[in-house]
Amino acid sequence: MQPWAQRRTRAKRTHPAQLSTKQRSSSLKPASEDPSGGESQPGTPLPVPGHSGLSIQEMVAMSVELDTYAITKKVKEVLTDNNLGQRLFGEDYPGPKPWHKLSLKGREPFVRMQLWIQDPHSVEKLMDMKRLEKKAYMKRRLSSLSDSHPVDVGLVGQDYMQGSQSPVHQHLKKARVVLGPEEKEALKRAYQQKPYPSPKTIEELASQLNLKTSTVINWFHNYRSRIRRELFIEEIQAAGGLVGHGSEGGSPSLRGSKSGEGDSCDGTESEGTVETRQGLGMGLEDHRGACKDDMEVDLTEASSSGSASSTNIPASGPARNPRDNNLRKKKAANLNNIIHRLEKAASKEDPSEWEF
DNA sequence: TCAGAGTCAATACC
């Protein structure tokens, strides 16, 4: 990410195609054309290289002082307004420094950006690039799919990509993987022990469960995301409803946690977690150290029931039903993982050693 | 390269 870039909320992201005609007409062009561009308007307009016959280098040498901050800000605005990624925009632009501190070489990107801002077709060009990239991606997927599925075996269900209406695409439909209850349970147990498994663990999980590694990766991504969302919703509800709900006398995790115990990442390691090696016969190991390394992951039922009871946050409790109880276990594992990382970070004096 | 956020769409369930 470039220094001038900021996070933006995807929910608010609006594709130009979704804008009104008026909005489109104002957004599908560089911001410099916007008469209200006012205060952040970058400095003196530059001659366009193609039109002026000057090279970038010549322009750099000739150009008057540019407001580097305003230019980078303006570029970012235009990209954001038009739903264009910075990766597309370009190369590795340096963080804005005052013009007089920049070398000729250092000034060059800003001259380029200035030109880009001035170019009325800059956004369209980027949009075209975006389309081409998407096309290329489709092509790659298409060839990889036809490699793995010479015939239409397994290609049922949805159109792989939305909007792909060509006959070829209609044929290339990807089967949805539906995980069985045992697989899900195993993955959940693995998650309870280690919400962030290493590639090695993922591979082992995949082979043990007879799944693709990408499926396992996706599952962990989705599961973390959904657990987090549930937690968030729950917290919102708790904050808006019962004050102090669920944490009477302070957080149980903070009261009961002790990072030294078991040296587990999520605090779920307990007796029976490592020792038991049955069921799926998991013996997943990775000794790359500390929290980021892989603890052995046990997928057996025994450890699953045991892990919850040993979490820093009591995962079992007066849940209304088994499903609630499961949810509590999941959330406890997630929270304990976060807590453990924070504690670990806090115990290190040198901030450079902090791991998050 | 990885993880988070958001989204799509197949599937399951009522």
Added chain:
DNA sequence: GGTATTGACTCTGA
């Protein structure tokens, strides 16, 4: 048929 669940994906930032 409507809704919920969930695997897969894109885009983005770090």
